[in-house]
Amino acid sequence: xxxTNYYLILSAILFGLGVIAFIFRRNIITIFMSxxxxxxxxxLAFVAFSQAWNHLSGQVxxxxxxxxxxxxxxxxxxxxxxxxxxxxxxxxxxxxxxxx
Amino acid sequence: xxxxxxxxFALAAIAxxxxxxLILQRHPIHSALSLIVVMVALAGLYLLMGAEFVAAAQxxxxxxxxxxxxxxxxxxxxAGAEERTSxxxxxxxxxxxxxxxxxxxxxxxxxxxxxxxxxxAQSGAPAPTKVLASQLFQEFVYPFELTxxxxxxxxxxxxxxxxxxxxxxHL
Numbered sequence: 001x002x003x004t005n006y007y008l009i010l011s012a013i014l015f016g017l018g019v020i021a022f023i024f025r026r027n028i029i030t031i032f033m034s035x036x037x038x039x040x041x042x043x044l045a046f047v048a049f050s051q052a053w054n055h056l057s058g059q060v061x062x063x064x065x066x067x068x069x070x071x072x073x074x075x076x077x078x079x080x081x082x083x084x085x086x087x088x089x090x091x092x093x094x095x096x097x098x099x100x
Numbered sequence: 101x102x103x104x105x106x107x108x109f110a111l112a113a114i115a116x117x118x119x120x121x122l123i124l125q126r127h128p129i130h131s132a133l134s135l136i137v138v139m140v141a142l143a144g145l146y147l148l149m150g151a152e153f154v155a156a157a158q159x160x161x162x163x164x165x166x167x168x169x170x171x172x173x174x175x176x177x178x179a180g181a182e183e184r185t186s187x188x189x190x191x192x193x194x195x196x197x198x199x200x201x202x203x204x205x206x207x208x209x210x211x212x213x214x215x216x217x218x219x220x221a222q223s224g225a226p227a228p229t230k231v232l233a234s235q236l237f238q239e240f241v242y243p244f245e246l247t248x249x250x251x252x253x254x255x256x257x258x259x260x261x262x263x264x265x266x267x268x269x270h271l
Contacts, residue, residue: 001104002104002105002108002148005210005211006108006112007145007149008207008210008211009207009210009211010112010115010116010145011206011210012203012206012207012210013116013119013203013207014115014116014119014138015202015203015206016199016200016202016203016206017116017119017120017122017123017203018119019199019202019203020123020195020196020199020200021119021122021123023195023196023199024123024195024196025123025182026182026183027128027131027179027182029128029131029132029170029173029174029177029179030122030128030131030182032170033122033128033131033132033135033170034122034123036135036162036166037119037122037135037138040138040139040142040162043142043154043158044142044145044146047145047146047149047151047154048149050149050151051149051150051151056231056232056235057235057239057240059151059153059154059232060232060235060236060239060240062151062154062157063154063157063236064240064243064247066157066158066161066162067247067250067251068247068250069161069162069166070161070165070166070251070254071250071251071253071254072254073166073169073170074169074254074255074257074258075254075257075258075261077169077170077173077258078257078258078261078262079261080173080177081173081176081177081261081262082261082262084177090128090177090179091182091183
């Protein structure tokens with residue numbers, strides 16, 4: 001029996017790595033992938049708590065998170081295609097219409 | 101050291117290394133492949149926790165559908181290696197310390213809550229998928245129906261965004 005703490009610490013590490021990737025990468029597709037990494041870290045915490053409390057709601061929430069991630073990927077990749085078409089670049093530094 | 105603990109540490113190491121590789125790779129397709137490694141390792145961890153259905157959904161939906169979509173878009177856009185631009189000073193000086201502080205705060209918070217969680221950890225048999233299904237379709241049936249509406253909205257949104265029409269949308 002693995003302590004629940006181990007899963008939660010792993011989840012925190014993965015979430016932090018996702019935040020670091022989100023801040024430091026310039027490619028918009030990689031930034032989007034780091035969001036998926038953070039969602040995965042949260043899913044891991046959900047399943048760990050579900051196992052710890054011996055209650056299945058956590059796993060149901062994970063299924064909802066997966067559905068939301070799929071919808072988000074579809075819309076987000078559509079937006080990325082649109083940015084590439086209008087800017088000819090995937091660099092987020094180039095998407096600066098709202099910047100002063 | 102018992103076998104599940106060894107399996108856990110092996111899978112955790114694979115997941116963390118994959119996530120670090122996602123950060124360090126300069127080409128988006130390499131980052132995408134690293135992310136697939138992370139997701140498969142997480143599916144293994146779900147199996148270790150006795151969540152078989154979630155592990156299968158993780159492999160099929162995340163590792164299969166979503167990442168195939170990512171790789172497809174990367175190849176469609178012919179995304180090359182990331183060009184190196186000067187970081188904004190805010191990201192350079194505040195980003196990494198803040199991200200590491202966030203990681204530390206989360207880890208410290210969960211490490212401090214060990215007693216409360218361990219009290220409840222009287223885990224019995226692994227949860228069968230049948231119980232999960234009955235909970236999903238009875239207790240959570242309204243959120244489940246709402247997700248179908250969410251997917252409908254996502255389909256329409258993706259089609260509106262990706263269509264090539266005469267009126268140029270300026271994003």
